[in-house]
Amino acid sequence: MYTAESISKILKGELLQQTGHPEIEHILLDSRKLLVAETSLFIPLVSERRNAHQYIDDLYKKGVSNFVVSEPIAAGLYPNANIILVKNTLQALHALVAWHRQQYNIPVIGITGSNGKTIVKEWLYQLLDEDYNIVRSPKSYNSQIGVPLSVWQMKPENELAIFEAGISQPGEMVNLEKIIRPTIGIFTNIGEAHNEGFLNIRQKVNEKLVLFTRSDVLIYCKDYLALNECVNHFHNLVGKREIDNALQLLTWSRKTDADLRIISVDKNDNHTRIDALYKQEPVFIRIPFVDEGSIENAIHCWALMLYLGKPAETIQERMDHLGNIAMRLEMKQGINNCSIINDSYNSDLGSLAIALEFLQQQRQHPTKTVILSDILQSGKSEGSLYEEVAGMLESKGIHKLIGIGKNISRERKSFGAVKSEFYTSTEEFLQQVNPADFQNESILVKGARVFQFERIGKLLEKKAHQTILEINLTALAQNVKAYQSLLKPSTKVMAMVKAFAYGSGSFEIANLLQFHGIDYLAVAYADEGVDLRRAGITLPIMVMNPEPSSFDAILQWNLEPELYSMHLLELFEESVRYANKANYPVHIKLDTGMHRLGFEQQDLPALALRLNAEGLFKVQSIFSHLAASEDPAKDDFTQMQFDRFQKMSAALQQQLGYPVIKHIANSAAIHRLPQMQLDMVRLGIGMYGVDSAHGFQDKLRHVSTLKTTVAQVKRIPKGDTVGYGATWTAKVPSLIATVRIGYADGYMRSLGNGNGKMLIRGKLAPVAGVIAMDMLMLDVTHIPDVAEGDEVIVFGEGLPVEDLAKWAGTIPYEILTGISQRVKRVYFQE
Template structure:
C-alpha cells in the first residue's frame, strides 16, 4: 500500500512525507517496527504509545498514524486520524476487500480459539489457509489478523470475539465473513450483557449482512442457538449430538487416550479419531468437518487433518509428571461452561489416583458473580470430583456450595497461587490427576509451573 492510498482509506490527513511511500508492514508494538513499517500508536489505560513515534521513525519505520502531537521527522509519513484504533479498523476493512477469498468468521462465548484451530486443520487438507494468530480476536486483534492476508492464500479462518455492545458490528465491517460459526452461548461477559439472550443477540450479529448465499453453522446442542436457528435469514447447519443435527456424533468413547466417535452426516457416516479429550472437542471436530464439507472437502479427508492436530498450550494441555501424576493445564481462561468441560476431560483421564480440581476466580460475571460461583459449586459437587482446591475471593462461594451440598468432598481455599501450590505439592499423591483452571487475570499457570518444577524429573507434555 502507498501512504496516499492509506490516507484515503482511513479518511486521514497527510501531515508530512511522500504519499508514494510504500508501506509493507503494520505494527502496534514499537519493538516490531522496521523498514517499510507503519506504526499505529494505541492509547492504552496506562501508556499512550504516541510517545514512541520518534523512536520508531529513528529505527527505520516508514510512517505513523497519530491522533495528536507534532511531526517529529518531516521526511517520514505522518498521517493524522481522529482515533488510531478506529483508523486501523477502517484500513483493515479496505485491505480485506483487496482479496477475493472466502472468510470463515468464528464467534461464541467459549471455545473460539480451539474451534478456529480445528476448522483450519480440516481446511488445510485442501486449501492454503490463513488463520488468526493465537487469540487476536478483538477490535485491535482482528485488524492485525486481516493485515496478514496475502496473495496465494485461498481461505481465511478468523476469530471474532466481543465483550461489549456494538463490537460485533465493527468486526463484521472489518471482516465481512462469508461463512459464520457460533460455538455456544454461555455466561461469559454477563457483566456487560446482563443475560445470555443479550449475549446471543450480539454474537449473531456476525450474520447481519448474510443472504441466501451465505451459511451459518450453529451448535445444535445449545438450547438458545437451536431456538434461534428457526428464525435465521440464511441457511443454517446444525452440529452436535442431539437428534436433528445435520452433523451428529454418536458412539463417543475414549480409545488409547483419544476421543473417538461416529460422524453421521447427510451423505453418510465416518469414524473419527481426535487427540483432544472432552465433549466440547467432539463438537469442534463436527463443525470443522461440516465447514470443510461446505467447501468441497469430504469428511474422509478432513478427518485426517483433525487426527494430526495436537492442541494449544494452556488449553486442556495434559502434562504427564513423575509418580504417575497428571496435570491438565487449562489456565488460559475460564467461564462456568468451560470449567464443566475441563472437569469432563479430567474424568476421562485414565489414572489410578484421585481427581482433583484447582479452580480460581471466574472474572467478568458482574453482580451475579457470587451466585454463579455458588451454582457452579453445586454442579461441581455432583460431578464426582474427589477434592476441590480454590484460589481467590469469588471462588469462596463455590467452596461454600461444595460444603453445603453435603457430598463430603474435601475443599481447601487459598488467597494466592503460591499458597495453593505449596499445599498441593505437600498433598498430591502418586497417580493423582489435577485440573488447573481460572480466568486469565488469575494467572493459574503459576500453579502448573510449580507442579511441573516439583514433579519434573520425568515430565513430558
C-alpha cells in the same frame, strides 16, 4: 502495495507531511513490538490511561517513518516521516483493514462463540492446510485490536482465511464484521464466559450473530436452546436479502433432527468414534480425544469439511490425526540455569513474532537463543521468508539461532548477522547436540508440529517434582489493567513483588510488570531487589525493610530504601556520606494509626531538618499503610488514617520544599476508596487475582494454579485407618488416592482429616488422615475411574485459593507465600 499516500486516500485523512513512498507492510500498535522499522506503519491508540502518541519520538529515532495520528504534529519535527492526520486512530485502523479485506475474493471463515474458537480455528488449519494456502488469526487474536492485526495478514497467495472474533460488550461486533466479512460462519457454543457486559445470554448471542450478517452459511449446534432460537430469528431477518444471497443454515445435533444428526458417540481408551447421518447417508469420524469439549469442537470442524465437499475418506483420515493445540507459551526452568520457553506445536510468522516478544521480555539471562524449525506454508519464497525471519531475530536482540529443517538449512546465508547452526532434522540435532553447551540463557523452542520439538523440550527442561505451581502471566497482566482502569491517568502504580512475588516468582513477575509499564516495584528486603537487578530489571525498586547490613548492596544496586525511624535514617545517612553520594532517593514511611513502622507527627520537624541537611537525600515518596481498607465496618478508622496522612505529608512536603509522590491506597482501597488514590497506589494481592474486599473479584482472574498428581490408588476395607497417628478411619470400604504434595511443599497441616479438599476429575475429594512431609491421602471413594498419574488441583480453576485459606483458618496471603521453593514454577502466556 501500500504507501502513506494510498493509505491517506483510503482513510480520507490529511497527509500532513510526505517525504517518500516507502512500501508499508506491517501495522504497529505497540511500540515495544517493533520488528521491521522501514516497512511499519505506527498507529498510536488512545485510551483513558495511555496515549500512544508519546512513543512517536522514540520510534522515529528507531527508523519508523510512517505514522497515522489523531493529534497534530509540529511541522519539521520529524523531517523524514510520512504523517497522516485522522480524527480517531482506532477507527482509522478498522477502516484501513476493512478496505484491505475487500481486496480479496476468497472463502473467509469467521468463528465466534463462548468457548472453543481458537481450538476450532487451529484444527481447521490442521485439517485443510494440505488443500489451501491458509491465513489465520495468530493465537487467540480476536479483539477490537487483535482482529485487524489478523486480517491485515491477508496476502494475494492466500486461498482461505480463518479468523476468530470475540466481544466483551454490545456494539463491538459491528466493527469486527466489517473487517472480517466472513463468507462462512461457525458459532461454537454459548455459555456464561465473559457475560459481564451483557443483559442476558440472548443479548450476547444476538450481538455475536452480527458477525454473520453477510455470510453465505452459518454452522452451529441446535442443542443450545437460546442459540438455536436466536439463530432462527436472525435467519428470518437476514433472509430478506436477495434469494441467491440468502443465509444458509447448516446445523448439527445430538438430540434432534439436523443436517448432521449425531447418532452415537463411543469413547474407547484415548479415541472417540462419532457416527452420524448427513443428507440421510451414514458417516463417521474418529478423533484422538475423549473429552466433551474436543468432541464438540471436532463436530464443528466435521460440519465445515462436509460443507466444503471433502471426501469422507479424507475427513476420516485427517480427523484421526488431529493434534493438541498449544494455547499458551510456557516458560520452565531448564538445565544449567537456563529458562525454556516452549512453543513446539506450530511455526508461522505471526506466532513467531508473538513468541519473540515473550522472549524479549525475559531479562534474567544475558543470552537469548531460538531453536526454530522450517516455517511451512508461508506463501513467500524461501529466500524472502528467511530474510524476514532473520530481520525479526536481529531486531529482537537474539544472540543465537539453531535452525532445524531442510528449508531453513538451505537459507543459512540469510542469518549472517546472528550466530547460527543448522540441522536437517530434529533427530540429527538430538544426536549431535551436547546439553552442556546450553548455559545461563533463555531459550525459545519454536517448531511446526511435524518436527516433534517436544523431544527437544524434554532434553533441555530441568526434571521437575510433579507438584508444580502454574503462573498465568496473561491473567496477571489483565488484573493489573483492571485496577489501572479505576485510576486517574496521572496516578502511578507501585507493584508489590515482595515475598517472592506472593509465591509467584520474583524476576518472572517483575519482567512482565516492567514490560507493561508499571512505575515502581517494592520488595521486602534488599537481597530481593539485588536479584531483580541481576535479572535485568531497571524499574525503580523500593526496599521496605532495609537492614543496616544491606546498605552497601542498596547503594551498589541503586535500590531505594524505606526510612521509618530517626535511628535508621542516621545509619543510612552514614553509608550515603561514606559512599560519596548526593540526592539519594529514599521513601519516608509515616505511622497514621497502624503502629507497626513509621514516623509520627511529633517526629516531622526533626525529620525535615535531617532530610534537608547536606543534600544527601531526595525524598521520592511519602506514604503510609492502611490497616483495614477492605472492611466497610472500619471505614471511619480508615478515613481517620487518610486525613492524618494528608495533614502529615503536606506538612513534611512543605518543609522539604519540592514535590513528592504521596501514596496510601492498597489493592482494596483502589476500588473501595477511590478518593485515596493520590499520586500513586500500591497494588499487591489484587494483582494476583485475590480481592480481599470481595467487591472486585468478578473483574479479576486467579493467577496461580497449584497442581500435583496421583502416585497410587488403593482400596481399603471398612475400619482400616489412613496416615500417621491412625487418625482417619474408613466408615465404609474406601478408595484412597495418595498424591505428591505435603507440608514441605506448603500444604498446611491444619488441612488434614477432611478439613481440606482437592479436585480430581472435576470433583472435590477430602483429605484423609494427617498431612505428611511429602505426601497426603485423599478419599476418592465417590469419584469413578481415578487412576495413577491423574492430575490433582490443589487450588486454581474451580477451587479458589480463598476456599483453601478458609478451610485452613487463615488468609490467601499465607497460602500463596507459603508454597515451598521446591515446588517448580511454570509460567505461561495465553
